[in-house]
Structures are given as C-alpha cells and as structure tokens.
Amino acid sequence: MATIDGTELAKHNNRQSCWLAVHGEVWDATNFLDQHPGGANLILKLAGKDASDEYDLFHSPELVEETLGSKARKGTVDISTIPKMDKKSESGVKTGQSQPLSSMISVNDFELAAEKTMTPTAWAYISSGADDEISMRENANAYRKIFLRGRVLRKVARVDCSTNILGYHSALPIYTSPVGLAKLVHPSGECAIATAAGKEDCIQVVNTISSMPIEDIMDARVSKNQVVFWQLYADKDLEKSKTFVRRVEKAGVAAIWLTVDSPVVGNRERDERSKSVVDEMEKVVETTQSVGIAKASTGFINADLDWEMIDWLRKTTKLPIVIKGIQSVEDAVSAFHHKVDGIVLSNHGGRSQDTAQPPLLTLLEIDQYAPDILGKHMQVFVDGGIRRGTDIIKALALGATAVGIGRPVLYSMSGGYGEHGVRRMVQILRNELQTNMAFIGASNVGEIERGMINTRSLERMLVGSVKL
Missing domain, CATH: 3.20.20.70 (Aldolase class I)
Incomplete structure (x- = not known):
C-alpha cells in the first residue's frame, strides 16, 4: 500500500478531489460527498486533514470501508506530516471533576x-x-x-x-x-x-x-x-x-x-444554534448554512x-x-x-x-x-x-x-x-x-x-x- 505524505494529502481539499485521513489511512471520499446523510459540507470541512477525532465521535471504526469501499483507500499516512489545523472539535466530556x-x-x-x-x-x-x-x-x-x-x-x-x-x-x-x-x-x-x-x-x-x-x-x-x-x-x-x-x-x-x-428531522433549535458540527468560517467549504448534529446524522x-x-x-x-x-x-x-x-x-x-x-x-x-x-x-x-x-x-x-x-x-x-x-x-x-x-x-x-x-x-x- 502506498505511503502518502501529509503535504500531498492536504492538496486534496475540495469537491473535485476530497481525501481525508482516518487513523493513519487515507480515503478518497470525492464520489461519496453528495451521498453523505449529513451533506457534503461535513466531509469537505475535513478534506485534506486528519479527520480521526471528528470521525470517532459519530462512527464505528469499520464504517469508513463499508461505506466507501476498499478501492477508495489511497494508502497510509504519517499523521505527523499532515499540516496542523486549528482544532475546534470537542470530545464528549469537559475536563473537571465529576461528583461521586x-x-x-x-x-x-x-x-x-x-x-x-x-x-x-x-x-x-x-x-x-x-x-x-x-x-x-x-x-x-x-x-x-x-x-x-x-x-x-x-x-x-x-x-x-x-x-x-x-x-x-x-x-x-x-x-x-x-x-x-x-x-x-x-x-x-x-x-x-x-x-x-x-x-x-x-x-x-x-x-x-x-x-x-x-x-x-x-x-x-x-x-x-x-x-x-x-x-x-x-x-x-x-x-x-x-x-x-x-x-x-x-x-x-x-x-x-x-x-x-x-x-x-424536527427543528431542534438549540442543536442548530450550537453549529459546532460545521464551522462556517472554513472558507474552503462551499456552504451557506451550518447544521446541528441531528440533521447531520439522519439525512438517510x-x-x-x-x-x-x-x-x-x-x-x-x-x-x-x-x-x-x-x-x-x-x-x-x-x-x-x-x-x-x-x-x-x-x-x-x-x-x-x-x-x-x-x-x-x-x-x-x-x-x-x-x-x-x-x-x-x-x-x-x-x-x-x-x-x-x-x-x-x-x-x-x-x-x-x-x-x-x-x-x-x-x-x-x-x-x-x-x-x-x-x-x-x-x-x-x-x-x-x-x-x-x-x-x-x-x-x-x-x-x-x-x-x-x-x-x-x-x-x-x-x-x-x-x-x-
């Protein structure tokens, strides 16, 4: 399997060529963009980047291959070579001490x-x-x-x-x-x-x-x-x-x-207002509207x-x-x-x-x-x-x-x-x-x-x- 440099991955960051890395493997999601239940924007936001953290919040590990097929796997990547991005994703739990x-x-x-x-x-x-x-x-x-x-x-x-x-x-x-x-x-x-x-x-x-x-x-x-x-x-x-x-x-x-x-999907206003799933400030993403988690996960x-x-x-x-x-x-x-x-x-x-x-x-x-x-x-x-x-x-x-x-x-x-x-x-x-x-x-x-x-x-x- 080919080894892909992080700088090469970063070039594939648009609708015409959309690659992303998940746990060290590079996947071509270009043909899947319009099929994604939450819309293409959710994937384009992560195009050319390491999408592991965001992926893990919503999906099981094997789903990427089941969805894209083995032919979409482009190779492996050393994540240390991927240009760093300003991470705004959240884990499910804040830091701090929970009550007993x-x-x-x-x-x-x-x-x-x-x-x-x-x-x-x-x-x-x-x-x-x-x-x-x-x-x-x-x-x-x-x-x-x-x-x-x-x-x-x-x-x-x-x-x-x-x-x-x-x-x-x-x-x-x-x-x-x-x-x-x-x-x-x-x-x-x-x-x-x-x-x-x-x-x-x-x-x-x-x-x-x-x-x-x-x-x-x-x-x-x-x-x-x-x-x-x-x-x-x-x-x-x-x-x-x-x-x-x-x-x-x-x-x-x-x-x-x-x-x-x-x-x-119901109009869940608090979920929509959070808009943390899609960052509207990502100029590479061709979008006019951000969506909440509910709409992003139930479009199918x-x-x-x-x-x-x-x-x-x-x-x-x-x-x-x-x-x-x-x-x-x-x-x-x-x-x-x-x-x-x-x-x-x-x-x-x-x-x-x-x-x-x-x-x-x-x-x-x-x-x-x-x-x-x-x-x-x-x-x-x-x-x-x-x-x-x-x-x-x-x-x-x-x-x-x-x-x-x-x-x-x-x-x-x-x-x-x-x-x-x-x-x-x-x-x-x-x-x-x-x-x-x-x-x-x-x-x-x-x-x-x-x-x-x-x-x-x-x-x-x-x-x-x-x-x-």
Whole structure:
C-alpha cells in the first residue's frame, strides 16, 4: 500500500478531489460527498486533514470501508506530516471533576450533573427538543396530572418488579431506549449501556445511528443470553435496510423496533444554534448554512413509508416487530389490526414535532376509546418523560407493559461515569419502583391495576371523540 505524505494529502481539499485521513489511512471520499446523510459540507470541512477525532465521535471504526469501499483507500499516512489545523472539535466530556456517584440520589440529579460535564455541542444535541420544547416538558408533566390511589393491608414485604417483554424476562418493567451517538458522552458509547443493562438484568434497544457497531455492542453483553432489541430507521434505499436487518439478525438481536414518528428531522433549535458540527468560517467549504448534529446524522431516513412497510419488514425478517412512535389511538388500533408484536407510544422525546401530545395521554386515549387492544397479543410500551418510579407505576396501571428510559441513560453516562452511571440510574429507579409498589399495595407488577390511579386531571386533555 502506498505511503502518502501529509503535504500531498492536504492538496486534496475540495469537491473535485476530497481525501481525508482516518487513523493513519487515507480515503478518497470525492464520489461519496453528495451521498453523505449529513451533506457534503461535513466531509469537505475535513478534506485534506486528519479527520480521526471528528470521525470517532459519530462512527464505528469499520464504517469508513463499508461505506466507501476498499478501492477508495489511497494508502497510509504519517499523521505527523499532515499540516496542523486549528482544532475546534470537542470530545464528549469537559475536563473537571465529576461528583461521586453516591451523591446521585435521583434520576434528575444526573441531568444537572450532565449539563456541567458535557460539551456544549453534546448537551445541545441530547437535551434539546423541537421548537419551543413544549412537548419535551409536557411528556414529564403529564405524569404529575395522575395521582396514586394506594390500597392498604396487603402483603408487600417482598415486591417483585420483574416482567415479560416480547417473551423475554426482564428484572424491571423498563428498557433503555434507542439513544444514538452515545460516544458523544462517553468513549465506550453503546457498549457501556449493554454492559450496564446486562448487569441490571434489563433490556437494551440499540439505535440505527449508534456510534458503536452492533457486533461490538453484542460482545459487550455480560452473557450470550442477554437480550438486545434493535431499532430501525428505514433507509431511503430499502435494500440498505434489508442488509442491515440481516446483519443485526446475524449478530443476535431478538426483535426489530421500527421508528415511524420522525419521517423528517424536527427543528431542534438549540442543536442548530450550537453549529459546532460545521464551522462556517472554513472558507474552503462551499456552504451557506451550518447544521446541528441531528440533521447531520439522519439525512438517510425514508419519509415515504406507509403501513405496507410492516408487510415489507415481515418478508425481510421473522423477528418480532414493534412499531415505535404511535401518537394516537387510531394508529394504535391500526397497528393492532396489522398484528405487530408491540407498539411504543412516543413523540420522540419531544424532539420531532413540538406540541405533539404526551405519550401518557395517548395511553389514556387507548384506555378510554380502545381498551380491548390492551394486553391482547400486542404489548404497549411508553417512551418519554419517565423520571420516577411512580411514573412507571402510572404507565403500568394504564395498561403499559414497560417504559423506555432515553435521555437519562446518556445523562448518567456523562462525566466519565459510563457503565457505572447507567447502573446507578437504573438502581435508583428500581428502588423507587419497589418502594412505591409497596405503598400502593402491589407485590408484583401484575397487581398494578387501573383502580390504583386517579386520572381525572389528565382526562381533561383527552380528545373529545375519535373515529375507529
């Protein structure tokens, strides 16, 4: 393989000839520029330079060859010969001392700590919601509109929080939601989540845009029997999605979760304002607008899906299928008629369409207008706004099987906590859930029932009528 001098690499810094170095290897990305999901500008910003640090924040090591092909490899380079550039990229963690994990006594504590330890770019991407962030706030506020109606004189000396998710045992009625780009907050990325989930005996759902390859995530499990599900963003080229489904099947995932609530990327203003992904002052880049991380990483998503996608997915895989992103009782009933294995009530954490109704309200909608589909061959999950053990109880009392934990997973990883932070966060929820199950008189999750909650305040937000 040819050895390329850094000064030669630096000459290939434009749209007509775009080379970049990744971990000592030089790649020709010229023909890929307009295919890059985040746009050509993200690559052109690094043309003729060492792109290793920026690449590692978002991608797994082998992705460059999978994407560009072996013929795009031009040779190797001694990075010391590459002309130095003014580096403005950020690692996922600021310097500074993190608080002891023992000081984290609620899930909210991790968010407060994360704002101090994440870089501005990572914080803006992870914590932001769409537009005025009304939905993001209301996802959590909805739980405050439901009150518990505890039952007394019940034997609750031993409380069992375990449940069954798509036929698989879980020690808790929670799973880690498919958060993406976890390397933004910790170098172990999604692998740290896998290890933590295994040690706490709960299930991880892995994102299509994970920053670690699925094979590495599966290797990070504590045992080969540990269950992992995989979330699919359908590609504009469905053949690419088919190839990816085959890959994750081979890796050993146990179910496919198809996300349908984000055909386009929401207007996440804080993420856009950070604009750290593209430096507008780079004059070599032919650009008129900078983009945030969300738009830079999701340009491949297929916005032209309909319910026939379920049939396509069934022909592609025999794994259980879950539809993630249901926001109305009407679509919940449609999913039921399409005989999917589960649905996730979600507005994408308030990150897609602002003022979309909270998932808990959608669950109440189903309870009000289509209660017959709850617990009938299709499990219902709720994702968004869960911060307390009491929140979990309220969702289960309305018929949910389990709830997803999203942002708190990333918050708990930051500041160098990694796997240990995720475990601490899950343990906090476990303790709160056990305690409050005892208070309401439920010794196991099967005993949590509708009569244990007062939903009158939230009912005022219900849509007046629906057509099923």
